[in-house]
Amino acid sequence: MREQTFFKPLFVTVSGLLIWAAHFTVIYAVNALACERLWMAQRIFGMGLVPFLILMATLVAAGTLAVIGVLAFLNRTPSLPDAANERTTIFLRKVTITVLALSFVAVIYQTIPAFIVPACG
Amino acid sequence: MEYPNSLPRPAEELEKLEKVWEPPRGFRMFSAVNNNYVGVYYVGASFLFFILAGVLALIVRTQLAVPENELVGHELYNQLFTMHGTVMMFLFAVPAVEAMGVLLLPNMLGARDLPFPRLSAYAFWAYFAGGLAFFCSIFFGLAPNGGWFMYPPLTSMEFSPGLNADFWLLGIGFIEISAIAGAIEIIVGIMKTRAPGMSLDKLPVYAWAMLVFAGMIVFGFPAVILATALLELERAFDWPFFLADRGGDPVLWQHLFWFFGHPEVYIIFLPAAGMVSMIVPAMARTPLVAYRLVVLALLATGFLSFGLWVHHMYTTGIPPLSLSFFSAASMAVAIPSGIQVFAWIATFAAGRIQFKVPTLFVLGFLFIFTLGGLTGVMVALVPFDWQAHDTYFVVAHLHYVLIGGMVFPLFAAFYYWIPIVSERPLSERLGKWVFWLLFIGVNVTFFTMHITGLAGMPRRVYTYPENVSWGALNMVSTLGSYMIAAGVLVFVIDMFRNFRPFTGKNAGNVWNAGTLEWLPSGNYQTRSIPHVTSREPLWDQPKLAHDVVAGRYYLPGAPTGGRETIITSPIDARPQYLLKLPGSSWGPFLGALFTAAFFMSLVVKLYMVGLALGALAIAMIIWWMWDTDPETRDHPIKVGDEVELPINVVGPASHSWWGTVVLILVGATLFTCLVFSYLYLWLVNGEIWLPETHQLPELVWFVVPTALFLASSAAVVFAGRQASQLPRVNPWFLRAAVFLAIPLMMAGLATAIYADWHVGLRPSESSYGAVVYMFSVVQGVYVAALTLMGLFVLARSLTGRLSASRRASLDNTALLWHYMTAQGVIGLTLTHFFPRLMGLS
Ligand code: HEM
Ligand SMILES: [Cu+2]
Numbered sequence: 001m002r003e004q005t006f007f008k009p010l011f012v013t014v015s016g017l018l019i020w021a022a023h024f025t026v027i028y029a030v031n032a033l034a035c036e037r038l039w040m041a042q043r044i045f046g047m048g049l050v051p052f053l054i055l056m057a058t059l060v061a062a063g064t065l066a067v068i069g070v071l072a073f074l075n076r077t078p079s080l081p082d083a084a085n086e087r088t089t090i091f092l093r094k095v096t097i098t099v100l101a102l103s104f105v106a107v108i109y110q111t112i113p114a115f116i117v118p119a120c121g
Numbered sequence: 122m123e124y125p126n127s128l129p130r131p132a133e134e135l136e137k138l139e140k141v142w143e144p145p146r147g148f149r150m151f152s153a154v155n156n157n158y159v160g161v162y163y164v165g166a167s168f169l170f171f172i173l174a175g176v177l178a179l180i181v182r183t184q185l186a187v188p189e190n191e192l193v194g195h196e197l198y199n200q201l202f203t204m205h206g207t208v209m210m211f212l213f214a215v216p217a218v219e220a221m222g223v224l225l226l227p228n229m230l231g232a233r234d235l236p237f238p239r240l241s242a243y244a245f246w247a248y249f250a251g252g253l254a255f256f257c258s259i260f261f262g263l264a265p266n267g268g269w270f271m272y273p274p275l276t277s278m279e280f281s282p283g284l285n286a287d288f289w290l291l292g293i294g295f296i297e298i299s300a301i302a303g304a305i306e307i308i309v310g311i312m313k314t315r316a317p318g319m320s321l322d323k324l325p326v327y328a329w330a331m332l333v334f335a336g337m338i339v340f341g342f343p344a345v346i347l348a349t350a351l352l353e354l355e356r357a358f359d360w361p362f363f364l365a366d367r368g369g370d371p372v373l374w375q376h377l378f379w380f381f382g383h384p385e386v387y388i389i390f391l392p393a394a395g396m397v398s399m400i401v402p403a404m405a406r407t408p409l410v411a412y413r414l415v416v417l418a419l420l421a422t423g424f425l426s427f428g429l430w431v432h433h434m435y436t437t438g439i440p441p442l443s444l445s446f447f448s449a450a451s452m453a454v455a456i457p458s459g460i461q462v463f464a465w466i467a468t469f470a471a472g473r474i475q476f477k478v479p480t481l482f483v484l485g486f487l488f489i490f491t492l493g494g495l496t497g498v499m500v501a502l503v504p505f506d507w508q509a510h511d512t513y514f515v516v517a518h519l520h521y522v523l524i525g526g527m528v529f530p531l532f533a534a535f536y537y538w539i540p541i542v543s544e545r546p547l548s549e550r551l552g553k554w555v556f557w558l559l560f561i562g563v564n565v566t567f568f569t570m571h572i573t574g575l576a577g578m579p580r581r582v583y584t585y586p587e588n589v590s591w592g593a594l595n596m597v598s599t600l601g602s603y604m605i606a607a608g609v610l611v612f613v614i615d616m617f618r619n620f621r622p623f624t625g626k627n628a629g630n631v632w633n634a635g636t637l638e639w640l641p642s643g644n645y646q647t648r649s650i651p652h653v654t655s656r657e658p659l660w661d662q663p664k665l666a667h668d669v670v671a672g673r674y675y676l677p678g679a680p681t682g683g684r685e686t687i688i689t690s691p692i693d694a695r696p697q698y699l700l701k702l703p704g705s706s707w708g709p710f711l712g713a714l715f716t717a718a719f720f721m722s723l724v725v726k727l728y729m730v731g732l733a734l735g736a737l738a739i740a741m742i743i744w745w746m747w748d749t750d751p752e753t754r755d756h757p758i759k760v761g762d763e764v765e766l767p768i769n770v771v772g773p774a775s776h777s778w779w780g781t782v783v784l785i786l787v788g789a790t791l792f793t794c795l796v797f798s799y800l801y802l803w804l805v806n807g808e809i810w811l812p813e814t815h816q817l818p819e820l821v822w823f824v825v826p827t828a829l830f831l832a833s834s835a836a837v838v839f840a841g842r843q844a845s846q847l848p849r850v851n852p853w854f855l856r857a858a859v860f861l862a863i864p865l866m867m868a869g870l871a872t873a874i875y876a877d878w879h880v881g882l883r884p885s886e887s888s889y890g891a892v893v894y895m896f897s898v899v900q901g902v903y904v905a906a907l908t909l910m911g912l913f914v915l916a917r918s919l920t921g922r923l924s925a926s927r928r929a930s931l932d933n934t935a936l937l938w939h940y941m942t943a944q945g946v947i948g949l950t951l952t953h954f955f956p957r958l959m960g961l962s
Contacts, residue, residue: 006312006691017424024428028446035440036804050442085693091322091413092692098417106425106453113445120440 016103125761160224198583206269228638231316246713251295265289330395405472418457478552482533489525514574558608565601712741822876829869
C-alpha cells in the first residue's frame with residue numbers, strides 16, 4: 001500500500017517547525033544548565049559561554065532551514081507519484097517553503113535576546 | 122468526468138442502506154454509536170457544562186458586586202472559582218470543540234462515519250458521567266479549591282488534606298481519556314476517511330485545524346496526565362515529587378502543567394478558528410483568501426504554542442534569558458494569528474456579505490479576540506507581567522481571549538451548522554438578541570476588569586474592603602455578567618423553539634455553502650460518496666448534490682449488508698479499502714459508566730469496589746473489540762460499476778495501525794515528560810536529589826531486565842512471522858510464543874523493581890526514589906495492558922479468528938509491545954547510567 005509516501009512528505013512539510021522546536025529545546029536547556037550549574041561565567045573566543053553556544057545552535061538551525069528551503073525551491077523535496085498528484089505536490093512544496101521562512105524568523109527572533117539580556121539574573 | 126456508477130440504481134438499494142443505518146429509537150438511543158447521534162449528545166453535554174459553570178460565575182460575580190459581602194464565605198468562594206475555571210476549561214471548552222469535530226467531520230469529509238465509532242461513544246459517555254459526578258462534588262463541599270491550575274504545595278496533602286483535590290484529579294482524568302480517544306479518532310478520520318479526490322490541498326480548512334488540534338492533544342495532554350499521576354501518587358502514597366524538603370520541586374508541577382496549559386489555549390482556539398474559516402467564505406459567498414497561508418498559520422500555531430509555557434511562570438525565578446526566549450516565542454506566535462485575521466477580513470472584503478447571525482458572531486469574535494490578543498502582548502512583556510500578575514487584569518485578558526476566541530465562534534457555529542442536524546434552523550430574530558446581549562455583556566463585564574486590575578485588585582479574593590474604591594467597577598462587571606446570562610437564556614429559548622434533531626430530516630443548505638457537509642443526507646450521511654475535484658465542491662460541481670442523491674458516486678448502497686465507509690490514502694485520497702463499521706451497541710455506554718464509577722470509587726478510597734468496576738469496564742471493551750477485525754473476503758466488494766475494493770487490509774494502510782501509532786505517540790510524549798521530570802529534579806535539587814549514602818544497583822540489574830524485555834519482544838516478532846505463514850505452519854508455535862512473551866515481560870518489570878528495592882531505595886524517601894520508581898509505574902501500565910492484549914490475541918487464535926490476512930489484533934499488540942520494550946530499555950539506561958555518568962554514586 002501507499003502509506004510510505006505519506007510520512008516523508010509530511011516530515012518535510014513541517015521540517016521547519018521541527019527544527020525550530022529542536023533549536024528552542026537546545027537553547028533553553030543550555031541556559032538552564034549554565035545557570036543552575038554556574039557555568040555562565042566561562043568564556044569562549046571572548047564571548048560568554050551561553051551566547052556562544054546559542055549562536056552555534058542558531059547557525060546550525062538556520063543553515064539547515066536554508067538548505068531545505070533551497071531544495072524545496074529547486075523542486076528536490078519528495079514529490080508524489082504520478083502526474084495526477086502534481087497540484088498536491090506543488091501545494092505541499094509551497095507550504096514547506098512558507099513554513100521554513102516563518103521558522104527562520106522565529107529562530108532568529110529567539111537568538112537576539114542572547115546578546116542583549118544577561119543569561120542568569 | 123466519468124461517474125463511478127451508472128443510473129438508474131436498483132430500487133431496493135436505498136432501502137437497504139436506510140435499513141442498515143436505521144437509528145436506534147426509545148431507550149436504545151443510549152446505544153447509538155454513529156456520529157450524527159453521539160456528536161449531538163456530545164455538543165449538548167458540553168453546552169450543559171457551559172451553563173453550569175456559568176451559574177458558578179454568576180454566584181462569584183454576585184459575591185463580588187459590593188464590598189465586604191457576606192453571601193458566600195471564603196471557603197465556598199475558593200471552590201466556586203476553582204470549579205468555574207476547571208469546568209469551563211476541561212468540561213466545556215475542550216469537549217465542545219472536540220464534539221463539534223465528531224459531529225461535523227464525517228459530513229465534511231464525505232465519510233459515513235469516523236473510523237472508530239464505538240470509541241467516540243465511549244469517550245463521550247465517560248466524559249458525561251464522570252463530569253457530572255465531578256460537578257456534584259460542589260454540593261457536598263468537596264469541590265477542589267486550589268484554582269484551576271492546582272499548584273502544589275497548596276494542593277499537597279499537608280495543605281489540602283480532604284478529598285477536594287482528589288476530585289479535581291478525577292475530574293480531569295475523564296477529559297484526559299475522552300480528549301485522547303477523540304484525538305485518535307479525529308486524526309485517523311481526517312487522514313483516512315476522506316472522500317476520493319480530496320487530496321491535502323483540497324482539505325476543508327476546518328479539517329486542517331482539527332488535525333493540528335488533535336496533534337496538539339497528542340503532544341500536550343500527556344504532560345498533564347503525568348502531572349496529575351505524580352500528584353496523585355504524592356497525595357496517596359507520600360512520594361515526594363513536589364515536596365522541596367525531600368528533593369522535590371513544586372515548580373516541576375508548573376512546568377508540566379503549563380507545557381500542556383498554554384497549548385491548551387490554542388487547543389481551544391484553533392478549532393474555533395477553523396470554524397470561522399468555514400463560516401466566513403460561506404457568509405461572504407466567496408472562497409477563503411490565502412488558503413495556503415491559513416494552513417501555514419494553523420501548523421505554525423500548533424508548534425509555536427508549545428514554546429510559550431514559561432510565560433505563565435515569569436514570576437518563579439527563572440533566569441532572565443530563558444524568559445526572553447518565551448517572550449520572543451510569544452511574539453512570534455502572534456504572526457500566524459495575524460495571518461488568519463487578515464485572511465478573514467480579506468475574504469469579507471472580497472465577497473458580498475450576508476449579514477446573518479453567524480456573521481455577527483464572527484465580527485464579534487474578531488473584535489473581542491483582537492482586544493484579548495493586544496492585552497496578551499502586554500502580559501507577554503516580562504516587566505508588565507510582574508505588575509499585572511494575579512490581578513483582575515489577567516482575568517480580563519484571559520476571558521477576552523477565551524470568550525472572544527472560542528465562545529463567539531462556537532455560537533457562530535451553532536447558528537451556522539444547526540440546519541444540518543435540525544429540521545428547522547434557529548431564529549434570526551432571537552439570534553440577534555443573543556448576539557447583542559452577549560457582545561455588550563462581555564465587554565461591560567470584562568473591559569471593566571482591566572481597570573479593576575490596574576487599580577490593584579488581586580484575583581481569587583472573595584471580598585475587598587470599602588475604602589479601596591473597587592466597588593463601582595465591580596458592580597458594573599456584575600451587571601454585565603447578568604447581561605451575558607440573559608443572552609444565554611435567550612439562546613436556550615431559541616433552542617427549545619427551533620432545535621429538532623433526530624427527526625430524519627434537516628433544514629438543508631440554508632446559506633448556500635460550498636462544502637460537503639451541506640449535501641442532502643440521512644443517518645447514513647450521503648447516499649453515495651462523491652468524488653471531489655475542488656475545495657468548494659458544491660460551488661464548482663453544480664450537479665454534485667443531484668448526482669450524489671441519485672447514487673451515481675461511490676458506495677451507493679450497503680454491499681456487505683452492514684455499515685461501511687471508504688478508507689482512502691492520506692495525501693491524495695485514493696480509495697484503498699472498505700471499512701466495516703459497527704452498529705449500535707451497549708458496550709461503549711456500559712463500559713463508560715463502569716469507568717466513571719471506577720474513578721469515583723478510587724477517589725472515595727473504595728479500592729476493592731473500584732477493582733471490580735475496573736474489571737467490568739475492561740470486560741465491556743473486550744466485548745466490543747471482539748468483533749473488530751472481521752473475516753476478509755477473498756473477493757473484493759464493488760463500490761462502483763468498475764471499482765472494487767478489498768475489505769480489511771493488513772499493515773500500515775489499515776486504520777487500526779494508524780490508531781495504534783497515534784496511541785504510541787501519546788505514550789512516547791508521556792515518557793519524554795517523565796525523563797524531563799527526572800532530569801529537572803536532578804538539575805534543580807542536585808545536592809539532595811540522590812542521597813549521598815545511596816548505592817546504585819549493580820549493572821547486572823540493568824542487563825537482566827533489559828534482556829527480558831528484549832526477549833519478550835523477540836517472542837512477539839516470532840509470533841508475527843508465524844502468523845504470516847498460517848495456515849501452513851502449526852498455530853501452536855504462535856500461541857506458545859505469545860504465551861511466553863507475557864511472563865518474560867512481567868519478569869522484566871519485576872527485576873527492574875527488585876533491583877531498586879534490594880539496594881534500599883524507597884519511593885517516599887527522596888524525589889530520586891520517587892521518580893525512579895515512577896519509571897516502573899509507567900512501565901507497569903503497559904505490562905498490564907499488554908498482558909490483556911496478549912491474552913486477547915491468544916483467545917482469537919484459539920477461536921479461529923487469527924489468520925495470515927486477519928491479524929490486526931496481533932499486529933497492533935506487537936507494535937505496542939515493541940514500544941513498551943523500547944521505553945523500558947531507555948528508562949533503565951537512563952536510571953542506571955545517568956547517575957554514574959554524573960559521578961553521583
Ligand atoms: C460567561 C461568562 C463568564 C463570567 C461572568 C466569568 C467570570 C469569572 C470570574 C469573576 C473569575 C475570577 C474569579 C476569581 O479570580 O476570584 C473567572 C475566572 C476564570 N474563568 Fe471565567 N467567566 C466567564 C466565562 C468563562 C469561560 C467561557 C471560560 C473558559 C472557556 C472561563 C475560564 C475561567 C478561568 C480559567 C478562570 C480562572 C479560575 C482560577 O483562577 O482558577 N470563564 N471567571
Ligand atoms: Cu499562555
